[in-house]
Amino acid sequence: MKKLLFFFLLMPILIWSQSNFDKAEKLFQAKKYQEAQPLFEEVLKSKPLDIKTMDYLGEIEAHQKSWVKAAEYFKKLKELRPTTADYFYKYGGCLAMRAVEVNRLKALGMVGEMKESFEKAIILDPKHIPARWALIEIYLQLPGILGGSESKAISYSNQLAQLSSVDGYLSRGRIDVYFERYTLAEKNYIKAHEIGKSKITFQKLYNLYLNKLKDPKKARELKQKFES
Template sequence: MPHLPKARSGAVACLLLIPLLGTPALAEPQEAEAGSLPEAIADFERGRFREARAGFRAHADSGRSQFYLGRIALRRFEPYPAAEHLRKAVASAPDNADFHYWLGRAYGKLAERANIFKRAYYAGKTQEHFQRAVELEPEHLHARVALVMYDLQAPGFLGGSREAAERHTGVLFRQSPVAGLRARGLAQEQEEAFDKALATYRHAAELAPEHHRPHRWLAGLHRQLGHYERAFALYAERLARKEPDPAARVGFARTALASGTRLEEAADHLRIYIERGPLPEQPTLGEAHYLLGKVRQAQGRLHAALRAFQRSLEVAPNHPRAGAAHDAVEASLL
C-alpha cells in the first residue's frame, strides 16, 4: 500500500500549493540590449526573461517595471529582491490588486526561509497582502485561493481560520465553480480525505476539459498517493492534446522520480521542455534542469547529473536544492 502524504501544516507550506506559484527561469551571463517597456512586457510573456529583465531595468522608475522585476526575482528563487521590487510596485500603485497579490507571494517565500522569530512577521504580511488584493478586486481568483490555503494551514495565532476558508470557498463557487472546487479539494487534502479530493478534482477536470490546471491537480494528487500509473496516464493525455500542456512534461518527470520508473522518458520530456522554454506560469527552467539532474543521478549517470545541476545554478543561482545536489554528486565523483 502506498504511503499516504501527511496533511500539510504551517503558514508557509500553503504557498507551495498556489496554482501559479511557481514560474520560468532567467538570467544569463550577459544582459540583452534594453528596449521599450511594452517590448519588455512582451518578452516576459513569451518567456524571454533575460531580455525582459534588461528592459525592465532600463525603466526602473516605473512601478510596472518593478512589478515584473519582482516576478522575475521570484523565478530566480530570490525572495528578498523580489519583495523589494514588489514593495516599490505597491507604493507606486497602492490600489493595484495584482501588485498586492504578488507581494504576498514574495513574503510567503521569505517566510519559508525565515528563522522562527521572523517567520510570523512574514506570514502575517503574506496574509495581509492577499487580503488587500481581494478587497481591491473581489474576483481576483488567485488571491482568494491563496487565502483559502493560508486559512486552512496557518495556526490561529497567525490568522488561520477554517471558517474564513469556508467563506472564501463559498465566494469562489459563485465566481468560478472550478476555482471553488480547487478550494474544496485543498480542504479535503488538509483533512486527509484523499478519495474525496480526487473526486473533487475529477469533477473540476470534467467541468473544464480544455483547461490544464484541474488535470494537473488530479495528477499531482495521484502522484502523492503513489498512484503512479494513473498520474502518468493523465500527463500523457494532456500532452496528446491538440494544444498540449508543457507543464505536463515536468509533472511526468516528477512522477518518474517518485516511482523510480520511466526515467529515460522523463529525461526526454525535460529536454524538450528546456529546449522550448517555459512561459511565466509554468515551472522554471532552473527547476527543469534540477529535475533532469535528479533523473540522471537516479540512473547512475553522475557526470550528466553534475552538468544538469550546474546548468540549474547558472539560470537560477539560488535554487533551494540544486546547490546541495551538485555538491553531493561532485563529492561522490572525487
C-alpha cells in the same frame, strides 16, 4: 529659449529610454529574463517612477526567486498605485515565498502583512481569484493557535465557487487533501475535472490517485483518457 534647449537635450534620453524599454519588453516576452533585466534597470535610472518598468523588474526578480528584491519593487508599486489589486497580491506573494525560506519564527512574523496584502487585493478587486487561493493556504498552513482555521479556508473556498466552479471544487479538494480526506478530495477533483477538462484539473486528480490514494490503475486510466 532655455525651455527649448532643455527639450532638445532631454529628447535623446527619452528616445534612448523608450528604445531600451522596447528591447527589454521583447526579451521578457521571450522569457530571456537575464538579458532583459539590465535594460529595464537602465530605463529605471532615467525614469525612476515608471510603473511598467518596475512591474517587469519585480516579475524578473520573482522568476529568479529573489523574493526580497521582488517584494521591494511591488511594495513601491502598491504605494504608487494604491488602487491596483495585483500589486498588493504580488507583494503578498513575494512575502509568502520568502517566508518558506526563513526560520519559522521569522516566517510567522510575516503572516500579518501577507494576509493584509491579500485581503486588500480582494477589497480592490472582489473577483480576485489568486488572492483567495493564497488566503486558503495561509489558513491551512498556520497552526490553530496562531490563527489557522479550516472554517476560514472553507469560507474562501466558497467565495471561489461563486466566482469559478472549477476553482471552487479544486480549492475544496485542496482542503480535503491537507486534512487527508482523500476520498472526499477525489470527489471534488473529479467534479473540477469534469467541468474544466484542463491540464491543471487532470494533474490534481492524477497526483491524488498516484501519490495519496496509491491507485496507479486509476491514474493510468485517467491519463489515457485525458491524452486521447
